[in-house]
Amino acid sequence: MIVWVDMVRTQETRPWHALEVTGLVSVLKSNTAQGLLDTEAAHRLEVYGQNRMQSGKKEHGLFIFLRQLKSPLVVILALAGVVSFTFGELGDATIVGITILVNAIVGMVQEGRASKAFARLQERITHKIIILRNGVEKLIDASSVVPGDVLLLRAGDYIPADARVLVAEGLRINESVLTGEWIAVDKSVHALSEHTPLLERVNMAWAGTLVEEGTGRALVVNTGAATEFGKIGQLVVETQKTKTPLQQGVERVARLIGIFVAFVIVGVFIIGVVRGEAPREMFLTAVAVAVAAVPEGLPIAVTVILALGMERILRRGGLVRHLMATETLGSTNIILTDKTGTLTQARMEVSEVVTGIHVLDPGEEGPVEGEEGNALALKIGVLTTDAIVENPEADVEAWVVRGSPAAKALLVAGARAGINRPELMAQYPRMDFLAFKPERRFSASLHKVDGAEILYVTGAPEVLLDVASKLYVNGKIQKLSPHKLELLHQKYESASRAGAHVLAVGFKEGRGLEKKEAHPRAFLEDLVFVGFVGFHDPLRKDVPEAIASSKQAGLRSVIVTGDHQMTAQKIAQEIGLVATDDRVMDGAMLESLSVEALAARVEGIDVYARVLPHQKLKIVEAWQTRGMVVAMTGDGVNDAPALKRADVGVALESGTDVAKEAADIVLLQDSFSILVHAIEEGRVILDNLRKLLTYLFATGFTEIVLIGGALVLGYPLPLFAAHILWTNLVHEGLLNFAFAFEPKEADVMRRRPDPRGADIFTPEMWRIILIVGGVTSLVLLGLFISLYHQGYPLELVRTMTFAGLATSSLFFTFSLRSLRRPLWAIPAFSNVFFLISICMSIGIFALAFAIPSIRALLGLVAIPPLGLALLVLLGIINVLAIELGKWFFVRRRLQA
Template identity: 55%
Template sequence: MISLQKKDAWHAVSEHELSKHFEVHPHEGLGKEEAKRRKERIGENRISGSEEFHLLRIILHQFANPLVLILLAAAVISFFLDERADALVIVFTVLVNTVVGVVQEGKASRAFIKLQEHVTRRAVVVRDGAEQEVISTDIVPGDVIVLRAGDYVPADARMLDGRNVRINESALTGEWIGVDKKIGTLPEHTHLTDRTNMVWAGTLVEEGLARALVVNTAHYTEFGKISLMVGTTRKEKTPLQRDMASLAKLISVVVLGTVGVIFALGLLRGESATEMFLTSVAIAVAAVPEGLPVAVTVILALGMERILKSGGLVKKLTAAETLGSTNIILTDKTGTLTQANMQVSKVVTGSQLFGDPSDVLTQEAHASAALIIGVSTSGAFIENPDADLSEWITRGTPTDRAMLLAGIQAGVRPVHVFAENPRIDFLPFEAERRFSASLHKTKKGTLLRITGAPEVLLKYAARVYVGGRTLILTKQRLEALQKAHEHLSQGGNRVLATAFRLETAEKIPTADTADFFEKLVFVGFIAFHDPLRPDAVESMQLARQAGLRAVMVTGDHRLTAERIAKEVGIDTANYAVVEGDDLEAMSPEALAERVESIAVYARVLPHQKLRIVEAWQKKGAVVAMTGDGVNDAPALKRADVGVALGSGTEVAKEASDIVLLEDSFSVLVKAIEQGRVIVDNLRKVITFVFATGFTEIILVGGALLLGFPLPVRATQILWTNIVGGGLLTFAFAFEPKEQDVMKPRGNGGRERRIFTRQMWFLIFIIGIATDLVLFGLFLYLQWNGYELARIRTLMFLGLAIDSIFFGYSLRSLRRPLWNISFLGNLFFWLALAISLSLLMLAFLFESLSNILSLVSISFSDVGLILLFGISNILLIEVGKWWFIRREQVE
């Protein structure tokens, strides 16, 4: 039995000793059954996190709230002052708030855990002699892993071979400069950061292609050791959550100051100190939005769950709140608007253009020659080559997969190609250089094969392959090739060119030297067709109707991009199409000036995407951007919402805020729709919490200032808070989308803030309107000779009924209450039923009525309160009408 994960000096062991220790052949890898046995023995390659549901911790967290502690202190004081009934109400209030808080936080916690389960990284391993993709948690010591640019290293591993491998090790060292990796052994006492023959879990492959043998997994990795020492990290808070917490603290200070004034006024008015103390505490509890941050978290978490059901995995809470404000989408073409199901549609060679058209055999041979170059330079592979053709699983980029399958269908099998001319070096495709290359052994030396952007290869090609010989690439022949390229691109095809050159070197020359393309022989074009997604046109139309503007940003040829843009519904008649070279020539100021007039960017390099994002942001836009490559990461990070394709590189996913589990533009539009639902629900709960708290402060404070007795007692305020708050606040998180959620919002949808002046004014109007009606009710009851206990009973009932009516009205901030879907939110009706039950209990149980100082009331009294509630809700609806109109023009 081998001893796994014990050594710390794998860098000093020879490759032979390493292979012997782990009982693995460096080219064959582990067998699938052996890998399974090792996983059962050692466990998953996973570093345990803190995303677990702990009920006790959530319960204890409720009692860490300062207001809860104040309430408990008030209960103790009341008990010793022989106000035991008041103490019971206070304790019950604490219990109810605790239960509601536990339900809310528990729901949010479970939602986050569910989302975390979808965050998986994948890796390529060699098992039974073939490359295959696995979940990174399935990797075991002894696995041979294949690393490509854009991959995250899944475990600590020793380099076996590689080409131009550079690793970003900032996750371990904090240093962002990439580290070049080498092959061979190092002295045993070499410092960790100098072990250049090792790759570490959690680090990023910036460049190159390598194979490495896994030596440590999970907590035995260097990253795992650090995680154990550091322990769990605090969960990210979004800007909105931080704003909510800061606002809650600010309001707490203001409310407590106001409560102090109310307490002093009460004493001056001759009220008992005990009564005023309890009343002050009750108002503080009702008015301070201590539960608002939790309610915000629940809304965000449930919104993230809805987005997940639509096919988008939200990785950061920030994105959940920002999606609703997005108004510019910078979208790639392949995969998002098209199906990423590329197929070779045509091969056009120099022999077809300049050779004998009757020589069919030669033309077919030259088409095969172009495919041989394409297959040789493809980074795709078949995971299960022994299976039937119909069951093959191919891995790689859509273009590489299409190239590989087209070659196989034409009889160009990689195994035969590499048997005839073994591949001894490989340079994978990178967006910046726009080509890939492979070096092969021949009987006379070596052969360099290149596949890349036609304009790059045609710029440097010296000759063209025609009829088994090479001809000088004259100006006339070059123009003919360029026209053929344009013709293929106009059909919406992605076009690549193929070329070769005889070599003598054993390594591919450095790609950035001028002589790299010297004596290059052009062979032909390979055109790829990628059909539009069936829902692309409809999704684009929905986005346009919602006030969202989509701009295509692609590396494809201008004509290809323009054709697809027209098909999908992007306006290229009134807006410009700009190429990357033209973009490069623009200053930041010039780009910011023109950015709103550009609909399509073609032949764009990754670093130029960052410039486009920043230009739009200078215009005040909220930008969502899609990307899938290594070099897309800076632009994805800079965008307000970075959106990675599920088929993209791990680094793109890591840099993004959202991962599209299905690479489709429609999924992004649905995610933005749910983002708007989140914004709507956040506004509803914030308005409800602040308006109800504001109402109670003005009611009690105003009564004392005007010389009236306290309109409600402390225990009644606390019970009203239970009836009208708690679950009703929670219910807003479950509100479904409104019918007009995907209609343009004021100023083209540019509403970056949850809080607006109109919203604060609405809160103020609602509070004042409710208090005016309540004071009118209070005065009416006094003038009609009602005794104080009965007045307080009716005021208590009025406050509770008002909260319930108000809660129903706020289910929509953009529609009157009579247009709100009655059964659209069943949780609201459950919360309402519980609230009404608690309200009825206060009147039906004599002991509870005595505790709350309630007296019997008549049916006419109930009718009066209902009439008050209806008149108040009509005033609120007027305020909403004003709010809706202001939101539409802002």
């Protein structure tokens, strides 16, 4: 549980990005040169509270344990145990008590791992920060920051609160925790339009983000829960996890069983009163029916199947944090995937170098190494960066570069083209340097070249095109005519539309950098334009194949990203999504729609761009409203609410701790294909769960019909509660687990997933349950009545009935290894554990007769040879009945 300090109520909510500095100071009653006085800061701390979240008490393990006892199935078993104990049936009561205890412990362990997401959120803003107080720089705890404080920002600082930027000296802030995009944002000090979208408010510094480069000052406007970071935390708190299809299905069946048992018990007493039966006999009959109706081995067997499935998913690269998510994966039909890091490699790479010759003669192409203009463009890019390679002796791909992603990409591309930066710097000594600033939007480096001073420039294309007067083409300098300028603009716009991040490069004769603070037009006059350098975040190689595989499996993939529309649209089209303009929606449009209105349109949208955290949550809920089981991938703090709300939240291993704690599954490699493999394993798990449920409920139905039939016909109980519990828990226990090891069916990734709300119990399962239960129970009841009327001792008759039930359950497990294929089409040795389980179950069955204490507890006697032959015949009849049912109800429908 999380308790948020209530600061939103007392803090101003204004368009801080649209106010001039004088207006900011007036509203916040601060001083940008001196900061707040200590006394005023202390007063505001009392008014607004600390800049943090307060964690409530964790739920005690005892309450988690007691919650496991609320299930209708557990209540039925508990009542049966109490009745057995009351009438002196200590054996039955003991076995029932142990069953309840074991299942409760399993449930507690499964649920008991509390999420640490909120602690991770707190850690990100719990640190020291430098601020101005009383005109003096002070180092204080981030929790003491208040609105009106002036932050001093330096590279490596985490920003503790939302703040308006006052001074930006090359200030670049990594906002990936909020946006999911890894490229740092250049910060500006100028006021913006009031309607500027949140992700484009470049004059704001957001809580929880990281200063990557430069220095600056910022005025705190909101703290704690009032920050954008805090709002994400509130969404995480308020977001409720939906129940899995398995949980919903089992709960529905549990309610039906509870109602059924209640009616049966009432019926038992009515029949007993009419016949004048003793109360003890009526109670013991009721106990037997109740125990027969409850699949006691279900919780443990389900947990084992899910746990083994979890191990298989781990071997394929996915770490499952919440056990029930393994089953939900099998029901997934919508994948909402982040772009950066999941579909792409989350790094910047030079994808294209376009120089004058390519623009004037589009057919002229050449490799980077061989084309003079391309080589010059890369040389300029390498010379105009101040990035540092910390391990130059390493392979180029392993370089650790201190600088911007674009700088690293330029250095790597240059190295691949044979451009060695240290050698280049020695050949052309640097005389002066002008670092990139958001206000300038270019960097410049002055070098000595063959006795002359040459100024090399890299910057925003629109800036360089605005000041260029000449064009470098094939080693010659030409005048840049209006027509050529128009062609260059068209090329730039085309590359941008294709999703590339573009820089321009040029040079001019230098005369020192004494004008370096001047306007670019004055400073860069007579610039020779060389060309464009295009960057992109390369697509992961395995993604297109994984997308194609997921389509074949009936899965729909949708991109949800904070990146720009054109970039996201291009990636979507590369991986095989339609993603035409009418199938792309941006955050502004998304904001205007309610969940219900969005739900009516989601089928027609392939890409959501410039999306905010609460909008991701809206997309998840819209698809769920449409009846879909949703998997959501993400890696940032901004993804946490949607990861928690999704049916399956999937975080990346390289993501934030907050995202991992909110997720159900963590991909140990940042690869979309691992998610598709995990969904495949989820379908195998779902198949095996259905086989297990069919087996358990077929056995339970057999026991109910057998006991109920004897009761209605006026015969003694054919089985006691101890017989049923021994069969369900001990004899069949290993067989339950054997289903977990069943290999995948050949068509598992060619089926369409189940719709949301679909019962885990399919119609085919119920038909097989009815066939098995009906045939087995009628044969056993006939055997019981026949032997009873022939005058055999009741102990022998019950022993034969008990043994018949055990034998039948052994035989029909062979058929239930596949609900879609005939027995003879199932490879005999594909599940070795199944064969081992059969042998061990036979051994356990024999031990029940061999060990005196167990034999006495169950009231067993020796079975004659003819009786053993009858048991085998009964097993064969069961198998034939199941195969007939599978052919008639399942395989015939699949072939249609």
